Amino acid sequence: MFWERYDVVVVGGGHAGSEASFAAATMGAKTLLITQSIEAICQMSCNPAMGGVAKGQIVREIDALGGMSGIITDRSTIQFRLLNRSKGPAMWSPRAQCDKTHFSLNWRAALESTPNLDIWQDEVVGIRTDGGAVVGVTTRMGIDIPAQAVILTNGTFLNGQVFIGELSFQGGRIGEMPATGLSGQLRSLGFVTDRLKTGTPVRVDGRSIDFSKLEVQPGDDNPQHFSFLPLPQLQNQIPCYIAHTNERTHDLLREGFDKSPLFTGRIQGHGPRYCPSIEDKIERFAGKNSHQLFVEPEGRNTCSYYLNGFSSSLPIEVQINALHSIEGFESARIFKPGYAIEYDYFPPTQLGYTLETKLFENLYFAGQINGTTGYEEAACQGLMAGINAVLKIKGRPAFVLTRAQAYIGVLIDDLVTKGVDEPYRMFTSRAEYRITLRQDNADERLTPLSHAFGLASDERMARVEQKMQHTRAMIQAIDDLSVSPSEINAFLESCQSSPLTQRLKLNSLILRPELSLADILEAVPQAGALAQTIPADIRGEVLDATETQIKYQRYIEKEHDVADRILRFENILIPDAIDYPSLQSLSYEAREKLSKTKPKTLGQASRISGVSPADISYLMIYIDRLFHEEHIPNGLS
Numbered sequence: 001m002f003w004e005r006y007d008v009v010v011v012g013g014g015h016a017g018s019e020a021s022f023a024a025a026t027m028g029a030k031t032l033l034i035t036q037s038i039e040a041i042c043q044m045s046c047n048p049a050m051g052g053v054a055k056g057q058i059v060r061e062i063d064a065l066g067g068m069s070g071i072i073t074d075r076s077t078i079q080f081r082l083l084n085r086s087k088g089p090a091m092w093s094p095r096a097q098c099d100k101t102h103f104s105l106n107w108r109a110a111l112e113s114t115p116n117l118d119i120w121q122d123e124v125v126g127i128r129t130d131g132g133a134v135v136g137v138t139t140r141m142g143i144d145i146p147a148q149a150v151i152l153t154n155g156t157f158l159n160g161q162v163f164i165g166e167l168s169f170q171g172g173r174i175g176e177m178p179a180t181g182l183s184g185q186l187r188s189l190g191f192v193t194d195r196l197k198t199g200t201p202v203r204v205d206g207r208s209i210d211f212s213k214l215e216v217q218p219g220d221d222n223p224q225h226f227s228f229l230p231l232p233q234l235q236n237q238i239p240c241y242i243a244h245t246n247e248r249t250h251d252l253l254r255e256g257f258d259k260s261p262l263f264t265g266r267i268q269g270h271g272p273r274y275c276p277s278i279e280d281k282i283e284r285f286a287g288k289n290s291h292q293l294f295v296e297p298e299g300r301n302t303c304s305y306y307l308n309g310f311s312s313s314l315p316i317e318v319q320i321n322a323l324h325s326i327e328g329f330e331s332a333r334i335f336k337p338g339y340a341i342e343y344d345y346f347p348p349t350q351l352g353y354t355l356e357t358k359l360f361e362n363l364y365f366a367g368q369i370n371g372t373t374g375y376e377e378a379a380c381q382g383l384m385a386g387i388n389a390v391l392k393i394k395g396r397p398a399f400v401l402t403r404a405q406a407y408i409g410v411l412i413d414d415l416v417t418k419g420v421d422e423p424y425r426m427f428t429s430r431a432e433y434r435i436t437l438r439q440d441n442a443d444e445r446l447t448p449l450s451h452a453f454g455l456a457s458d459e460r461m462a463r464v465e466q467k468m469q470h471t472r473a474m475i476q477a478i479d480d481l482s483v484s485p486s487e488i489n490a491f492l493e494s495c496q497s498s499p500l501t502q503r504l505k506l507n508s509l510i511l512r513p514e515l516s517l518a519d520i521l522e523a524v525p526q527a528g529a530l531a532q533t534i535p536a537d538i539r540g541e542v543l544d545a546t547e548t549q550i551k552y553q554r555y556i557e558k559e560h561d562v563a564d565r566i567l568r569f570e571n572i573l574i575p576d577a578i579d580y581p582s583l584q585s586l587s588y589e590a591r592e593k594l595s596k597t598k599p600k601t602l603g604q605a606s607r608i609s610g611v612s613p614a615d616i617s618y619l620m621i622y623i624d625r626l627f628h629e630e631h632i633p634n635g636l637s
């Protein structure tokens with residue numbers, strides 16, 4: 001059976017697939033989302049939360065580009081916290097506890113109201129190709145659907161295998177069918193697959209938890225949003241709680257180690273090192289007699305609690321016994337056991353920067369199938385694949401973000417140049433330009449770029465322009481205004497700040513660590529009056545941006561200088577036909593890795609693990625000589 005032809009077919013309605021579908025359809029492409037279960041669109045398979053350190057920055061970037069994850073999160077939030085507020089602004093990271101049912105329903109409603117987007121419940125079992133390009137997909141119901149571009153976002157479902165102690169069965173998540181057939185067909189077409197694993201903790205019936213024994217973790221007093229668009233203030237936040245394992249818990253868990261699929265070798269795939277199971281933590285940190293657990297509500301209309309930090313694939317009875325040894329959980333009942341899941345993924349070095357595969361044109365991979373873990377990491381890849389699939393169809397230049405422009409640029413660059421050997425998640429430490437890549441300026445960095453190709457709306461663009469205009473005016477005022485000792489000394493003394501001996505510009509005063517912009521606005525009526533002219537719905541953002549830009553100006557300029565220097569180096573092209581094995585001056589490892597990865601630029605080559613600065617220096621000289629001999633432009637200006 002044949003169907004009408006689509007511009008873009010997206011396979012899988014998870015975080016990557018939903019963003020890809022929304023972006024492609026919003027940019028005007030006739031788009032079809034095929035997913036195994038419409039009811040399971042954008043499930044939060046694990047933690048009912050979005051954002052957190054580095055991940056929060058990614059959601060802000062998705063929002064700035066015109067994606068939906070930020071808006072959906074804001075519509076589903078039950079508790080908001082801006083993490084790391086006591087550190088510098090580069091580390092401020094928004095995190096939202098979400099109602100997981102609302103999250104999924106809100107995404108479904110958003111997709112169903114997106115023009116140009118059709119949705120079909122089915123399983124894709126193969127792609128259709130013609131020569132070196134993809135031309136459509138074939139489904140379990142025997143339907144061939146022609147398409148100009150196909151984006152695969154299958155998550156943890158490809159040959160998914162669930163493990164709970166000695167029990168093991170097929171599944172994409174617990175209670176859901178795996179996707180079988182597709183990865184085998186892709187292997188037969190030349191793609192390489194491997195296995196990874198991840199895990200999740202028990203879901204506890206809140207009616208059986210003694211919350212009086214737990215430490216309460218409330219939301220922020222003044223909760224913010226993920227989206228840069230105006231939204232109503234969050235009301236009625238629900239608290240999270242903190243609990244602790246103890247030595248008895250660890251002993252009880254150890255009793256199940258001989259039945260652990262992890263320790264008995266039945267799970268082959270690597271798991272996320274930075275998000276280990278509780279049995280992993282006990283094994284690795286044997287000297288530690290307690291681990292902190294976060295008790296997180298899963299929604300407003302459920303009493304289910306997610307026990308963050310207690311992920312396990314030990315037998316069910318071992319998980320329950322260990323749970324009962326934790327203070328507050330002595331009589332706990334569970335809705336679902338913890339489990340591990342192993343699945344196929346495609347090493348992402350098989351992709352280019354647009355997430356298009358190197359093997360087949362117009363075929364894109366995004367999300368967990370590229371070896372990442374996390375909703376945010378998946379969603380941003382889906383967005384970028386959706387955008388690029390449409391740009392390519394329209395014959396427009398690709399949209400690639402650099403490491404200096406966005407965390408999304410860091411993530412994709414890491415994936416396609418270095419590959420992964422464990423599930424990849426984002427950390428602030430992966431980004432070289434952390435002071436530039438802040439959550440507060442994602443809109444300034446990215447909205448104009450996305451507006452240019454028609455994804456970010458005019459409304460978004462107008463808001464960014466308004467914010468930037470007010471920020472510039474505020475910075476100018478701080479630069480221009482000064483205060484005399486008699487005007488400010490009483491105030492400075494009240495803040496334990498040294499008094500002035502002569503007139504001083506506000507831009508010098510604000511550099512004092514003990515003073516904030518809010519203090520200055522309170523003490524200097526002219527500056528305070530100017531702040532009041534900023535529209536109330538963007539005032540907070542403008543003042544944060546003003547303060548950060550003044551206080552961190554020196555560091556921001558330094559980062560820009562480094563980024564410019566690296567960009568020059570970054571863009572030196574490497575000829576495709578370079579024969580690495582013959583370059584004996586390169587180390588053996590560099591020859592092997594460069595032959596395999598085939599980087600397009602020296603910048604990419606420099607980030608491949610095992611390629612040393614000495615290898616890069618040699619390569620630079622070699623390429624320069626080659627380009628001069630062959631008279632090929634090499635990107636050097």
Ligand SMILES: Cc1cc2nc3c(=O)[nH]c(=O)nc-3n(C[C@H](O)[C@H](O)[C@H](O)COP(=O)(O)OP(=O)(O)OC[C@H]3O[C@@H](n4cnc5c(N)ncnc54)[C@H](O)[C@@H]3O)c2cc1C
Nearest residue numbers: 012014015016036045046123124155156179367368374378
């Ligand atoms: C048990 C478990 C534990 C996890 N633990 C963590 C964790 O601790 N930390 C963390 O950050 N992340 C964790 N995750 C990962 C997180 O859920 C994923 O990173 C994220 O959901 C990936 O998004 P995605 O869009 O790539 O795929 P998914 O959210 O998995 O969505 C894939 C979608 O594609 C559909 N699909 C698959 N194949 C087909 C097909 N052939 N045809 C049609 N539809 C198809 C599926 O039905 C599903 O709707 C965990 C996931 C699981 C399952």
